[in-house]
Amino acid sequence: MFTTRPTLNGTFGMASTTHWLASQSAMAVLEGGGNAYDAAVAAGFVLHVVEPHLNGPAGEVPIILAPADGPVRVLCGQGPAPAGATVAHYTSLGLDLVPGTGPLAAAVPGAFDAWMVLLRDHGTKTLAEVLSYAIGYARHGHPAVERVGETVETVRELFENEWTTSAEVYLPGGRSVAPGGLLRNQPLADTWERLVREAEAAGSGREAQIDAARRIWREGFIGEAMAAFAARPAMDTSGERHAGTLTGDDLAAFRATYEAPVTYGRNGWTVAKAGAWSQGPAFLQQLALLPEELPAYGSAEYVHTLVEGTKLAMADREAWYGDADGAGAADVPVETLLSPEYNAERRALIASTASYELRPGRPGGRTPRLSKHAAAVASGEAGFDALGVSGSGAGEPTVAKSPGDAAQKAAVQEAAAPPAVAPEVDRTGATRGDTCHIDVVDRWGNMVSATPSGGWLQSNPVIPGLGFPLGTRLQMAWLEEGLPNSLTPGRRPRTTLTPSLALRDGVPVMAFGTPGGDQQDQWQLHFFLAVVERAPVRGGLDLQGAIDAPNWHTDSFPGSFFPRAMRSGSVTVESRIGGEVVEGLRARGHDVTVGDAWSEGRLCAVARDPETGVLSAGANPRGMQGYAVGR
Numbered sequence: 129m130f131t132t133r134p135t136l137n138g139t140f141g142m143a144s145t146t147h148w149l150a151s152q153s154a155m156a157v158l159e160g161g162g163n164a165y166d167a168a169v170a171a172g173f174v175l176h177v178v179e180p181h182l183n184g185p186a187g188e189v190p191i192i193l194a195p196a197d198g199p200v201r202v203l204c205g206q207g208p209a210p211a212g213a214t215v216a217h218y219t220s221l222g223l224d225l226v227p228g229t230g231p232l233a234a235a236v237p238g239a240f241d242a243w244m245v246l247l248r249d250h251g252t253k254t255l256a257e258v259l260s261y262a263i264g265y266a267r268h269g270h271p272a273v274e275r276v277g278e279t280v281e282t283v284r285e286l287f288e289n290e291w292t293t294s295a296e297v298y299l300p301g302g303r304s305v306a307p308g309g310l311l312r313n314q315p316l317a318d319t320w321e322r323l324v325r326e327a328e329a330a331g332s333g334r335e336a337q338i339d340a341a342r343r344i345w346r347e348g349f350i351g352e353a354m355a356a357f358a359a360r361p362a363m364d365t366s367g368e369r370h371a372g373t374l375t376g377d378d379l380a381a382f383r384a385t386y387e388a389p390v391t392y393g394r395n396g397w398t399v400a401k402a403g404a405w406s407q408g409p410a411f412l413q414q415l416a417l418l419p420e421e422l423p424a425y426g427s428a429e430y431v432h433t434l435v436e437g438t439k440l441a442m443a444d445r446e447a448w449y450g451d452a453d454g455a456g457a458a459d460v461p462v463e464t465l466l467s468p469e470y471n472a473e474r475r476a477l478i479a480s481t482a483s484y485e486l487r488p489g490r491p492g493g494r495t496p497r498l499s500k501h502a503a504a505v506a507s508g509e510a511g512f513d514a515l516g517v518s519g520s521g522a523g524e525p526t527v528a529k530s531p532g533d534a535a536q537k538a539a540v541q542e543a544a545a546p547p548a549v550a551p552e553v554d555r556t557g558a559t560r561g562d563t564c565h566i567d568v569v570d571r572w573g574n575m576v577s578a579t580p581s582g583g584w585l586q587s588n589p590v591i592p593g594l595g596f597p598l599g600t601r602l603q604m605a606w607l608e609e610g611l612p613n614s615l616t617p618g619r620r621p622r623t624t625l626t627p628s629l630a631l632r633d634g635v636p637v638m639a640f641g642t643p644g645g646d647q648q649d650q651w652q653l654h655f656f657l658a659v660v661e662r663a664p665v666r667g668g669l670d671l672q673g674a675i676d677a678p679n680w681h682t683d684s685f686p687g688s689f690f691p692r693a694m695r696s697g698s699v700t701v702e703s704r705i706g707g708e709v710v711e712g713l714r715a716r717g718h719d720v721t722v723g724d725a726w727s728e729g730r731l732c733a734v735a736r737d738p739e740t741g742v743l744s745a746g747a748n749p750r751g752m753q754g755y756a757v758g759r
Contacts, residue, residue, distance in 0.1 A: 428712025
């Protein structure tokens with residue numbers, strides 16, 4: 129079949145990321161003798177520089193790794209809520225939702241420590257070697273993609289009048305960077321160079337230097353600056369200035385941790401995901417809800433089947449997912465949610481017409497409990513319109529919630545890649561951020577998938593002297609006690625970040641993922657099925673064909689980001705899907721929005737044939753930014 133690019137094949141190494149400079153940096157590390165983990169870390173720090181509107185070092189990153197000589201593991205780079213982040217504190221400020229921007233939304237940063245743990249435990253390169261690429265682009269500049277300047281312009285007034293430290297970095301001389309113009313971040317380059325110097329002075333060994341860097345991040349000059357700045361009130365989406373709850377003690381206590389993945393198998397394939405502190409099990413539930421025999425690929429019945437399963441899985445996500453390992457841990461019945469008996473009951477709910485209800489299940493006979501806000505948006509009583517445009521947020525979704533009349537609001541337009549930013553300028557910073565993705569496989573068979581996000585330039589003010597802002601992941605937790613995802617000190621907010629790793633007959637074969645908030649596991653499901661249910665190409669997996677295939681998503685469940693809206697019965701499709709499919713979906717009762725031809729998803733993927741050792745890779749053409757490289 130025709131594809132926008134070839135599926136790359138080789139035997140040395142493959143990298144696929146959401147920005148070509150990160151992909152090329154990862155490949156440079158592989159060429160220099162590094163392994164997949166060295167390459168992923170280098171790419172991750174480059175993405176902080178070249179996609180600052182999509183992620184930063186004080187954000188978060190879940191990582192799934194499959195060492196050539198060991199089991200598949202999840203490395204959690206999602207920080208918990210600080211000790212002072214209680215429901216009582218936030219509601220005492222008159223809030224009923226965690227703001228979408230500002231210090232109050234900041235969880236304990238998790239990305240930096242996770243990258244360092246990955247490098248220390250599985251990499252071979254030094255701290256200085258993997259940071260050299262990011263330092264170079266921050267110091268000397270990189271040609272900016274157009275969305276960076278566009279994002280800055282949406283928050284220009286905020287930067288100029290409130291977040292002045294951000295204006296110093298992103299509005300030098302009062303001007304945002306033009307597309308292709310060189311964007312520099314001298315404070316960030318200074319931060320990483322000082323970190324390397326201090327880490328090297330602390331020890332001569334590679335691992336000792338990495339652990340020293342972790343201590344500096346938590347308790348040294350970086351940690352001190354983060355804690356001090358979090359205590360300074362800043363304007364947020366509530367329209368008020370609030371100080372955060374993050375303290376030095378919170379930073380000092382955090383360590384990135386390993387855990388076993390949650391898995392589900394279908395037709396000889398097994399997919400490994402992070403636990404229910406992410407939305408990863410929703411992908412597995414969607415697989416479990418599929419009938420044994422799927423309708424014809426790409427048909428209206430096929431799309432209908434997948435969309436209706438998504439609604440059921442996401443309803444369960446809303447009612448049951450949370451941090452099962454954090455303080456005051458939620459009791460998350462993942463095993464039951466993935467059981468054949470439970471999914472047979474749930475599958476029977478999929479009718480020939482579209483559902484407009486939010487229908488969480490009763491695993492083990494338990495009664496689901498939704499937040500008051502989720503129940504309200506599901507019933508249309510939350511005070512938001514269908515798309516939540518009465519209060520645009522700084523959340524992760526790539527779907528633009530456009531203002532205007534009802535017809536305009538219905539015309540949801542996915543921003544392709546890079547992601548959409550709400551077109552209105554808002555003095556509170558109400559813009560839409562997004563996420564990045566990295567997949568790498570090396571010649572030894574090591575494989576890694578990571579989805580870094582948070583710490584966007586539009587999420588919080590830039591910390592003076594450091595060159596990056598804090599994140600806003602706490603906006604995903606509810607300000608209501610007793611829920612699986614209640615805001616709770618020490619508990620991770622349930623995130624949307626969800627990298628994937630697939631095994632065939634127990635052997636790691638493919639790493640993949642995408643940005644996109646609530647859409648991530650919807651787009652990944654279609655990609656995965658397009659790979660495994662269709663014929664291979666050129667003797668291998670058709671990664672690029674599956675990435676290029678017309679995609680879709682539904683918003684028929686409460687969103688994960690401020691203002692947490694829902695659009696019942698909705699399906700947004702790419703126009704390339706064809707009029708016959710669109711009409712078939714409408715005939716089944718779906719509220720169909722036809723988006724741009726190339727507007728759904730930002731997928732990356734790499735693979736390895738365990739029999740031949742042949743490697744392959746593909747990357748999303750949407751937005752003309754993501755690239756795969758390899759040989």
